[in-house]
Amino acid sequence: MLKLNALKDYTLIDLTHPLSIDMPQWETNDGFSLNVEYDYSDCPEAVKFRTQKMQTRLGVGTHIDGPAHCIAGGMTVDELPLTSLISPCVVIHIAAKAHAHYVLSVDDIHTFEAEHGVIAAGSFVMIATGWSRWWSQADKYRNNLQFPSVSAEAAALLLARNVVGLGIDTLSPDVGNSEFPVHQLFLSAGKYLVENIAHADRLAPVGDAILVLPMKIQQATEAPVRLLGLHVN
Numbered sequence: 001m002l003k004l005n006a007l008k009d010y011t012l013i014d015l016t017h018p019l020s021i022d023m024p025q026w027e028t029n030d031g032f033s034l035n036v037e038y039d040y041s042d043c044p045e046a047v048k049f050r051t052q053k054m055q056t057r058l059g060v061g062t063h064i065d066g067p068a069h070c071i072a073g074g075m076t077v078d079e080l081p082l083t084s085l086i087s088p089c090v091v092i093h094i095a096a097k098a099h100a101h102y103v104l105s106v107d108d109i110h111t112f113e114a115e116h117g118v119i120a121a122g123s124f125v126m127i128a129t130g131w132s133r134w135w136s137q138a139d140k141y142r143n144n145l146q147f148p149s150v151s152a153e154a155a156a157l158l159l160a161r162n163v164v165g166l167g168i169d170t171l172s173p174d175v176g177n178s179e180f181p182v183h184q185l186f187l188s189a190g191k192y193l194v195e196n197i198a199h200a201d202r203l204a205p206v207g208d209a210i211l212v213l214p215m216k217i218q219q220a221t222e223a224p225v226r227l228l229g230l231h232v233n
């Protein structure tokens, strides 16, 4: 098989959950539908087609929040520079201790940095909480919007490190009934968030990279992404 030479040192990891009608969502599960509009049997011609129609909120599945999601006049997803969407990736693994009410702390970041070095500017930071194991059980994953999340202080420290964005394998870095401090801090700083990441456990703490590939929808404040990890062999 022909291999792209530039990628020969990496294993590609799909960090994306498939969009499906029964996936967990922030709102109740009526935000996404996919239907056959015109089927093979509807085609009188020799060549048969099936066309489908999708209806969806944009913040579903593995998706990106652009600054405009919270900040009027902030960048929309289509305006984010590719240089910020293709980045070295740092993964803080906390699955061993994370639970529904776990909040990533400044101490967790200091512990990570003591072991792996200070988080480099320009990194994308991913929090691997292990919560994605419930993805196929929507009620358990949503859990009344209580899941592992990130503290405002930890978010502020990551911003002080000048990271490009923050991702997590839950519905959000902010739980429900919060004031959404992580959204406020990151999006007002012109950074982006990625939510509902799959297979975060497969990336190394440091040395790997990510490609965040959102649907390019004009003026979209959020968008589904194909999130790819490049894991160093």
Ligand SMILES: [Zn+2]
Pocket: 065, 172, 183, 193, 195
């Ligand atoms: Zn969000």
